[in-house]
Amino acid sequence: MEAQPTMNCFATLLLLSAFVYTASAVTHYSIPEEMEVGSVVANLAADLGIDVQTLGKRKIRLDILANKKYLDVNKDTGDLFILERIDREYLCISKTVCYLKMEVILENPVRIFNIELEILDINDNAPHFRRDTINLDISESTAAGERFSLSNAVDPDIGSNSIKGYHLSDSANFDIEIQTGRDGSKFADLILKKSLDREEQAIHNLILTAVDGGVPARSGTASIIVRVLDTNDNAPQFDKDSYTINLTENAPIGSLVVKLNASDKDEGTNSDLLYSYSLYTSEKTQQTFSLNPNNGEIRVKELINYEDFRIYDMEIIATDKGANSLTGKCKVKILITDMNDNHPEISIRSVTSPVKEDVAVNTVIAVVSVSDKDSGENGQVDIHISADLPFALKESSDNYYELLVSEPLDREKLPEYDITITVTDRGNPPLSDNETITLELLDVNDNVPQFPQTFYTIPVMENNAPGASLSSITAVDPDLHENQYLVYFIIEKEIANTSMSMLFSINPENGNLYALKTFDYEIEKDFLFHIEARDSGVPPLSSNVTVHIIIMDQNDNTPLIVSPWRAQGSEVKETIPRSTDKGTLIAKVIAIDSDSVHNSRITYQFLQNTDATLFSLDQYNGEIRTMRMFSYRDSRDQRLVVIAKDNGEPALSATVTIKLSTVETALKTYTEVPLEYDIFSDLNLYLVIGLGSVSFLLLITILVTIVLKCQKAKPSKAAPPSRNSVISERNSTIADSTLVSNDAYWYSLFLAETRKGKLVVRQPVPKGARYIVSSIPRSTGLTETSDSAASTLQASTTTSSSST
Template identity: 40%
Template sequence: MASSIRRARKAWTRLLWLLLFAFWEMGSGQLHYSVSEEAKHGTFVGRIAQDLGLELAELVPRLFRVASKTHGDLLEVNLQNGILFVNSRIDREELCGRSAECSIHLEVMVDRPLQVFHVDVEVKDINDNPPEFPMTVKTIRFFESRLIDSRFPLEGASDADIGVNALLSYKLSSSEFFFLDIQTNDELSQSLSLVLGKSLDREETAEINLLLVATDGGKPELTGTVEILIKVLDVNDNEPTFAQSVYKVKLLENTANGTLVVKLNASDADEGSNSEIVYSLSSDVSSTTQTKFKIDPSSGEIRTKGKLDYEESKSYEIQVTATDKGTPSMSGHCKILLKLVDINDNTPEVSITSLSLPISENASLGTVIALITVSDRDSGTNGHVTCSLTPHVPFKLVSTFKNYYSLVLDSALDRESVSAYELVVTARDGGSPSLWATASVSVEVADVNDNAPAFEQPEYTVFVKENNPPGCHIFTVSARDADAQENALVSYSLVERRVGDRALSSYVSVHAESGKVYALQPLDHEELELLQFQVSARDAGVPPLGSNVTLQVFVLDENDNAPELLAPRAGTAAGAVSEVVPWSVGAGHVVAKVRAVDADSGYNAWLSYELQLGTGSMRIPFRVGPYTGEISTTRALEEADLPRHRLLVLVKDHGEPALTATATVLVSLVESGQAPKVSSRAWVGAAGSEAALVDVNVYLIIAICSISSLLVLTLLLYTALRCSVPPNEGACAPGKPKLVCSSAVGSWSYSQQRRQRCALGRTRPRLTSWPSAPAYLKVQTPQKRDSSQNQNM
């Protein structure tokens, strides 16, 4: 018997070492430590900081912390020396029950940058649980007629420990009638039997007291005892017997209530009532087993009662007693070893722990966002879980450990495109059909200042009437920033520059928040036709981003300038002119020409002339050109005409309302011999040149002809020199044709031909004198009229 016990112990030890080696090879963490259960507070477990390659000085700054999903308070780390120690009582049986493998899984995390480590601490069993029997006193009835070597099964003791600490040996107190037989079955469990070694005689020995001692293999050894009271009965001397002492049965865990487990059939060699058998569950059967199974007393059928769950219990041992109806009755015993077969009836469980939310849109690839833990209560393939992530998102799952994943950034983010992601993690087991579970995590993308404010147009054109009130609103600029919060808070400012000799800010201002542009002073079209400047838009990000937009403010003209009269020659007044006209001139003779300009533009500068006639002036032989301002005779002069005429010419623009000016021309009629020389009337227009030439000196004609000949000769020489150059480079090359304007609308043509002046600091030059030249010296060429001609027209 002792040798069998030793062999059993060796077999247990060998199997346990193989299991431990297999579990070690599976590798369940980045670090592996071990600690004995019931270790005292402060017991050293391992130098975790050193083993993880972390400096002691960086544990506190990097927020070194240890977490466990279910047992976070059992172990703790001293942040001063980086040592993992026991923090509170560890009871292996409470943690893992009778599981061969028992460990505490820790998640170690540090920040800056975020790192996650996995540590497994194996809890080693110590012999802290003695063997326990189901009862303290067991009563057995033996008939005196029982044969030698008759056997009676005994319920063995149980030990909450594992391995060698749970390897039990039994010893029965000395007796001349009974001895203990121990058998080891395939399931590494022991079957105890009380064997009769000597015939009983109730008349000699009615009761026998035995003590069964169970000793475990721990150090020190712990024991448990049960008192066996054997009562020797008389009469019925044949007990029921089963075909097998042990029945092995397998059932699916989803077996329906009432399913037949096994049908027992015991036999009894007796006759009559002594052979009639009643089946029952042994009193040694646990209460849990009794709630799961029932037996028919007559047929011996064992059926399920209630729901079976592999995750609750993987196997059951059912002790059955067959008792005859003899007096006294006799009984036989058998054991049913029932194993449950796992089915895929548990959905995977998913747990998500968020770490870095929201995530910045400029986060680097590989940034850990969340930790994901999956589990499945099923076993084997049914409990093997794989995880997947919602497709087409810039994230991925990285397996860091068995049933542990990290959610990391896989591609670049852009908050302006997608501001948040709703991720769905799907955990699917390997069963057939497979079961799955999902968990959602919302990942918000935090904004960074990566977008500058943008205007809808690069340039805006604004029209403002001159003489505007100070501080009037002329335009509103608006820029949009695709960022969020303060990164999208836009403020506006002027890009300062000089406009002539003044700062831009003296003309306009912009409201920093609304973008409204205001004119700070009345604008004058005659001084400033175009004000061009830039407005800057900047956000409140760090660093701020900005952009500019150009505003072209055109100052529209209003009729705020009356016509101005020009003197016909230097040194004369513009308001009154005296002219002398011979009596001999005919109709159409140009007497004088009134010249005026208007500082306005367009219709506001379009001038017209009319002669104001007083009472009794109906026979005045003069008229004025409505657009040229030329005063000419309407007929030949007569003796009846007055020798002196005072002509009042009204000059009027076309503005609304129209503004006017008046010019007075005094005309004196004289005889031809009394007429002044040409020089006294040098301002007369080209239309009266033929009449003026009558009074010209012949010498002057000769001088003019000489000067003209010299001019023609000079032009011919210049043309010959230019034509000697290649055609594409000389004056003979085809040139751009010039437009000749011969409009009779006077100052209107002048207004249309003025060069546009911009807000670059230039102002309108005012014409204060009019060039005077003899009409007969003006050469009419097909060229664009100069500004003086435009003003005369």
């Protein structure tokens, strides 16, 4: 059904008004507010006498005048139903009767029906006060029956649903009276039933409740706070009506005698009090004692003497500051008690200070006299000093005492004593006096210098710069001045005809220790000497400490390859048969390093290997062995370059070049000298023999070193070794080892390797000599027993001694 605009509708109605029948009757309906949306009000078609079947053709519609559309007509059934919730309080503000006027319009033919819908009120709103809290200030002097207007409550509902009455919470002082206005509204007045007393209750909290007449009834509350205003209706009162105070004579001026306390139950200025003497208080009393007008404190104003005046009477008035001031009174009696008011006196004479710390026990330090002007027990005195001091008091005559030294004194423990002498009489309470004597002790040289340690171990890296600081070795002396000034010395000690003062130097003032030369770990391992600290006292005292200098090794020595021997810069040539079996020992590289154990650990590696599949090198013992048998493809000449590297940081190394030549035939047997060779296939046997040899040589070296240190070595010419001795040595198999001593003599170990045996020759070399190691090269042409068959070790010295 197509809707027509409202303006066009009204225009059509005006033009056709002469031809339209208009009903003069008004249809009236009544509904309560807040009906649910969709609720049916009435069957409009039946009430208006309209056929329901024609509603759709006649285009029925509903217009609500001057309001939003709250209702509508069901065109199928003709029912008038709620389209939107209706709130009477919103629709008809401040109206007791609420109507909603509507027009029902039909077309074909046009008819208009007037409908009046009355909206009935329901109790959907609770009363509420415009202010939740009502504050009232009421003076406690207000008479009973006084009225106080209260803020009324409002309820948007009407009729019986509006406010019906008020209720007040229980109160002994207040009640309410309900008033009705011209418009029927109700409000309450607060009535004072009973006079108020602020001192009993300063604030009254009341609850005012407004109740409407709906079913069920609704209510709202407001809080009434009544503050009671004070009036000056209470006089000040003291804690007690009379006070009796005991006061000793000679009480200090300004000391508190008593603090009077008066209170007033009123508040504000009505409770502010002022204290004053009454006319019954004598002038003498007012001159002797002062009264604070604000807090009631009575204090001593003049010196009080028991012998002059013993009792003081006074009357005190407390007055409030109210408009009509009120007063309160009390009496005070002050009793003066006698006391021990004369202090004992002490006088110190003949003080001896300062004294030396080694002063003898029982020496008199001072003479003390005491006195007291009192009599009886008040005039008897006792004298004492602190018990923890090394002094004592000895009575010499009446009221005279001697101050003595009772224990040995030590300035280093306590350089100064404050001796407090206290004298106390026997009065009640006792009085006392004290004097302090300051006794200063003079130092004597009674303490030897003390080193913090009894033994110093100082590590020094070799190759140090001459003059380098090694450490600071200082002692302490608790004495003073010249007795404390220390001088440091190195106690002379010769090592190998060398004085310690040539090796080390110490600063005599601060104990800084310096090295005077560069040390070499391979020559000198450590030094042991003493340092003395001597004070400047008379006589001087001293002490010493042991210093152990340990030379630390640096990796400053390059490994020296001693086997296989070679001329400087030359290659080592070896000849081996091509029929050599797999695992055969071809050569053994031996290097020595004169550094410490850590820096002298040698490892071996190939720098160059003609055929990496043919030879292997043991990195720890330097043995070069065949990894397989030679084949016809292998070159006849093999060149091996081996590097020996130590374990230092950074590592140092040396290299040797071994040139191997292979031949088809085996080496010619050396027959002219009947040598017997032991062929060892067991590696463990080699190791056992090698360890035994090294141990034996080490023991011999230590014994020789001890002998050389104990007695001066005599130069002697070593006899050349005979062939027989060399040959006999060849009959014993000694493991590869090298022993080099850094003591008075260098020992060099010569190894001459043959294919199946080893020849060892050891010769001493004088100190300072350079050594040359030579070995017998392996050769197939060795057929005769000649001097060339024996290895030689030559030593040439800078002196005129002959070569051995």
